[in-house]
Every structure is written in structure tokens, then in C-alpha cells.
Amino acid sequence: MTIISGQKRWTKNWNNCRVLVRCSDCEHKSWVWLGSLTRGISRGCWKCGAKRPGRHRGTYQRLSAAQKRCTDPKDRHWAQYGGRGIEFRFSSVLEATDLVIERLGEPGPDDELDRVDNNGHYELTNLRWASRAQQMANRSVTRLSEYDPQFWPYEEHTVRRLLSEGFSREEILARAEVAVKEKRKGWHRIQARLLSMTYSMPDHVIVSPRRIG
Numbered sequence: 001m002t003i004i005s006g007q008k009r010w011t012k013n014w015n016n017c018r019v020l021v022r023c024s025d026c027e028h029k030s031w032v033w034l035g036s037l038t039r040g041i042s043r044g045c046w047k048c049g050a051k052r053p054g055r056h057r058g059t060y061q062r063l064s065a066a067q068k069r070c071t072d073p074k075d076r077h078w079a080q081y082g083g084r085g086i087e088f089r090f091s092s093v094l095e096a097t098d099l100v101i102e103r104l105g106e107p108g109p110d111d112e113l114d115r116v117d118n119n120g121h122y123e124l125t126n127l128r129w130a131s132r133a134q135q136m137a138n139r140s141v142t143r144l145s146e147y148d149p150q151f152w153p154y155e156e157h158t159v160r161r162l163l164s165e166g167f168s169r170e171e172i173l174a175r176a177e178v179a180v181k182e183k184r185k186g187w188h189r190i191q192a193r194l195l196s197m198t199y200s201m202p203d204h205v206i207v208s209p210r211r212i213g
Contacts, residue, residue, distance in 0.1 A: 001032065002068075008034070024064050024093050056097055062113045063096045066122050089123040099124050145206040153193045169207050173199075 005020040009031060018031040069081040070088040080086075090096035100113070107113075107129045114130035115122065144163060147156045153176035154162070162172050173194075178184075180191045201207070 002064075004029070024067060056101055059100055059107065059113070060093060060097045063090075063100065063122075064093045066113065067093055067096075070122060086119075087121040087123075089121050096122075100127060104129055144208075146204075148205075149193070150196075150198050151201055151205075153190050153197060163207070169201070 001021040001023060003019050004022045008017040008019055010017045017034050019034045020029060021032050022029050066081075067088040067090075068075050069077045070086055071082055072078060073082065075082075088096075090099070103124055104127065110131055111129040112131070114128055115126050116128055117126055120126040144160055147159065149155075152159050153173060159172065162175070167175065176190050176194055180187045180194065
């Protein structure tokens with residue numbers, strides 16, 4: 001169930017309210033208690049009987065978000081997914097949840113749902129559980145073939161994020177130097193890494209930042 005409007009219908013004593021939601025399976029719209037949604041005790045859609053699984057709620061939410069990215073042009077990630085032809089090839093989020101858990105098993109605490117082929121669709125043969133580092137390495141917008149802390153002033157997740165935002169290695173180093181100069185958050189740690197790091201990168205390491213346009 002997804003809230004689709006900011007409008008609220010309050011009770012007489014103003015201690016609870018209903019919000020307008022849409023079922024991700026049958027697209028039916030209805031007013032439900034906000035408290036039931038926030039506490040995770042909603043009975044789901046009365047029309048199609050779809051109810052978000054309690055045990056596999058995390059997987060359901062991930063797949064629901066994936067479906068939205070592929071089907072809703074208003075979603076902020078639409079351009080990188082549905083906008084470039086990526087499809088959600090399941091009949092419903094519930095079906096996808098059941099199949100993913102059956103074929104891929106339960107995710108680990110640090111696992112995220114990832115497409116093996118970054119240009120492929122959301123379908124069972126193209127999905128896997130992957131760590132955040134594996135997922136970032138698989139993105140089409142950037143490539144870092146190998147991370148070694150001695151060559152970078154930041155942790156791996158920060159380096160990959162900055163590369164995905166279009167920063168080159170030289171720009172990342174310059175950014176770190178500015179952070180130290182302006183004494184930004186964590187500047188002591190950044191300064192220590194700048195002083196001890198190796199500035200010359202090995203030839204076999206591929207660093208490809210995202211380039212817009």
C-alpha cells in the first residue's frame with residue numbers, strides 16, 4: 001500500500017487519521033488508518049486480498065520500490081530504470097516476493113537486491129542478493145575495478161559514491177584537501193589518509209567516473 005496524497009481525514013478527537021493509498025497489486029485506491037500503516041499492522045487491500053508479508057516485509061518493500069521505478073514516471077529514479085527500458089517482469093510484487101525468497105533464499109543483514117546485468121530487467125534469472133560494494137561496482141554509471149585504501153582519502157562506499165556523481169580521482173583528492181583546509185567533519189581522519197596514501201595508481205586499476213551528456 002502506497003500513500004498517494006497528503007490529504008488526511010481526522011477523527012473527531014484528532015488522535016488518528018486516514019490517508020489515501022493505492023494497492024501496488026491491483027491499483028485500487030482506498031482510505032486507511034495511518035497508524036495501522038506506520039505500525040505495520042495494516043490488513044492490506046480488501047479488494048484483491050493482497051497483504052504485505054510480515055516475515056518477508058523487507059524483500060517485499062525492495063521489490064515494491066523496484067516496480068515503482070520501472071512503472072511510475074513520477075518516481076525520482078524513473079529515468080535510470082523505466083525511462084531507459086528496464087521492466088518489472090512479475091505479475092505482482094507479491095508474486096515476485098514469493099519467487100525471490102523461494103529461488104534466492106533469505107537475504108543476509110547487509111544484502112541488497114541487485115540485477116546481475118545492469119541493463120537487464122527485474123526478472124528472476126537476472127536477480128541476486130549482493131553486498132552494497134558489489135552492487136555499486138555493478139552500476140553502469142561508474143566503474144572502480146579494485147579498491148585499495150592506500151590510494152584513496154575516503155572509505156570505499158564514499159569513493160564509489162563520488163565516482164557515480166561524476167568526480168574524477170583528481171577531483172576527489174582535491175575535495176579531500178578542501179575538507180581538511182576547512183576543517184569539515186572527519187577532517188583529522190582525512191588528513192591522516194592524505195599524508196600516508198600513495199598518489200600514483202597502478203596501471204591495472206580502472207577508475208571510470210560517471211560522465212553526464
